[in-house]
Amino acid sequence: MNLRNNTYPNDMKFLKVENCGTVNVEENAFSGLKQLAVINITNVANLDVAENGFRWKERFDPTVPVKGIIVNLKNVTIEELPAFAFSGNLDAVIMSDVLIRNMRTFAFTDVWKIGRIEMTGFEITIMEESVSLYSCHQQRSCLLPSLFLIQ
Numbered sequence: 001m002n003l004r005n006n007t008y009p010n011d012m013k014f015l016k017v018e019n020c021g022t023v024n025v026e027e028n029a030f031s032g033l034k035q036l037a038v039i040n041i042t043n044v045a046n047l048d049v050a051e052n053g054f055r056w057k058e059r060f061d062p063t064v065p066v067k068g069i070i071v072n073l074k075n076v077t078i079e080e081l082p083a084f085a086f087s088g089n090l091d092a093v094i095m096s097d098v099l100i101r102n103m104r105t106f107a108f109t110d111v112w113k114i115g116r117i118e119m120t121g122f123e124i125t126i127m128e129e130s131v132s133l134y135s136c137h138q139q140r141s142c143l144l145p146s147l148f149l150i151q
Helices: none
Strands: 014-025 038-049 054-056 069-078 086-103 108-112 116-120 123-127 147-150
Touching: none
Parallel strands: 014 038, 038 069, 054 086, 069 086, 086 108, 086 116, 086 123, 116 147
Antiparallel strands: none
């Protein structure tokens, strides 16, 4: 299954993917979905995430307290989590029972106003030296997550 830009209804609010062998999240897969609130991906043997795969910036306005999207990954294997995999206006990234074989530097970069990054029951086989789980674009003001939980 391929998750790609311009393949969903513009008014989509919720995306649920479950019980798949391989799912490819292509670059900017969710661009243009202004009403998107939640992405749930569950029971996927191989989740292939492109750079900027989970980038979402449709409702970003620094003067308006609007929530971003919530990304839930559960029981998923990711061979390589690239730089900029998660970026944009994300309210939360929640990973449960996730195996990441290789996490690249800046996997969680250029994230605006993220409220929570939660990782439970997860394993990272290789984490690049100087990997940054959270950093901000130099020209934007960013808030650190109010909750960063690793169990």
